[in-house]
Amino acid sequence: MKTLEGRVAIITGAGRGIGREHALLFAREGAKVVVNDLGGDARGEGADKTPAQQVVEEIKAAGGEAVANYDDVADWEGAQRLVNQAVETFGDLHILVNNAGILRDRMLVNMSPEEWDAVIRVHLRGHFCTTRWAASYWRDQSKEGREVPRAVVNTSSTSGLFGNRGQTNYGAAKTGIATFSIIADAELARYGVRVNCIAPAAATRLIGTVSPGAEMPEPAPGEWTPMHPGNISPFVAYLCTESCPIHGRVFFVHGGSIYLFKPFSIVDEIKKEGFWSVEELQKEAARFADVEFDLGHPLAGMLWGGPGG
Numbered sequence: 001m002k003t004l005e006g007r008v009a010i011i012t013g014a015g016r017g018i019g020r021e022h023a024l025l026f027a028r029e030g031a032k033v034v035v036n037d038l039g040g041d042a043r044g045e046g047a048d049k050t051p052a053q054q055v056v057e058e059i060k061a062a063g064g065e066a067v068a069n070y071d072d073v074a075d076w077e078g079a080q081r082l083v084n085q086a087v088e089t090f091g092d093l094h095i096l097v098n099n100a101g102i103l104r105d106r107m108l109v110n111m112s113p114e115e116w117d118a119v120i121r122v123h124l125r126g127h128f129c130t131t132r133w134a135a136s137y138w139r140d141q142s143k144e145g146r147e148v149p150r151a152v153v154n155t156s157s158t159s160g161l162f163g164n165r166g167q168t169n170y171g172a173a174k175t176g177i178a179t180f181s182i183i184a185d186a187e188l189a190r191y192g193v194r195v196n197c198i199a200p201a202a203a204t205r206l207i208g209t210v211s212p213g214a215e216m217p218e219p220a221p222g223e224w225t226p227m228h229p230g231n232i233s234p235f236v237a238y239l240c241t242e243s244c245p246i247h248g249r250v251f252f253v254h255g256g257s258i259y260l261f262k263p264f265s266i267v268d269e270i271k272k273e274g275f276w277s278v279e280e281l282q283k284e285a286a287r288f289a290d291v292e293f294d295l296g297h298p299l300a301g302m303l304w305g306g307p308g309g
């Protein structure tokens, strides 16, 4: 039996790049897929139905089931239409993969409010709107006694979790998405929903805008390369299988490697029973500057020259 047989999945931003690979794999594994994509450019400008349509045609040609959706994930009503379309077309919703994304990189000192808002909107609000409508559908199902295993996989980035210069907007949104996932998991567990989060790294049109040197030629069909976007999808599919026990976790997925993150953790402490004076802190707290603060990026220097590089 296929690992996602009969599961109904929404994949956002599935017309291109990593989302397209998710949609094709999910369909091969037996899922009925709603292929969402607004079809704009990498900055999030414009709209085009072709990318989502082509992925649906590809899935159908291979014998799978899929339907296209062209809504903007950050549009409140659009996100509701997306969730409704899955339920109306395929009878239920088991899986939501929030993957749609854009970039508007700029050094902070030059960043416009429009560049800030556009990136925060598509990523943070785009994760919120779809998850919110799916959650209210799942709560209703649970109240009516129809509780089956459900899964959400969100998409963060090492640009947020490790930091990357020129991406205060994107990094803030992507770190927010990791925390959003941990909290949503805690809230939705009562309805049988597991929420996890991945930070991928793969050669797509987006990475070309961050690190022009990281662009790679299109791999030949069937050829494995560490930056192939198809490397990300099997783990995302695994997280969405009915029997997967993992929830509330954040992973970095690249090539054949899957890394599990530890959340923010405390590494040092100073303490006093009472109010500190600033003068006391001048003596006691300065040592925090010397505590090792290694972010532990496994690819530091390979892709982006490390945090800030």
Ligand SMILES: NC(=O)c1ccc[n+]([C@@H]2O[C@H](COP(=O)([O-])OP(=O)(O)OC[C@H]3O[C@@H](n4cnc5c(N)ncnc54)[C@H](O)[C@@H]3O)[C@@H](O)[C@H]2O)c1
Binding pocket: 012, 013, 014, 015, 016, 017, 018, 019, 036, 037, 038, 039, 040, 041, 042, 044, 051, 071, 072, 073, 074, 099, 100, 101, 102, 122, 126, 155, 156, 157, 158, 159, 199, 200, 201, 202, 203, 204, 205, 206, 207
């Ligand atoms: N490629 C990487 O190395 C990398 C690294 C870290 C994170 N990511 C994240 O992975 C996800 C996929 O990115 P990708 O690299 O495949 O890029 P991509 O540009 O190839 O694909 C993103 C897709 O999202 C769609 N989209 C954008 N805004 C949308 C909206 N408002 N509503 C619906 N669809 C929308 C686009 O049309 C596009 O098809 C993004 O969230 C990105 O931030 C990618």
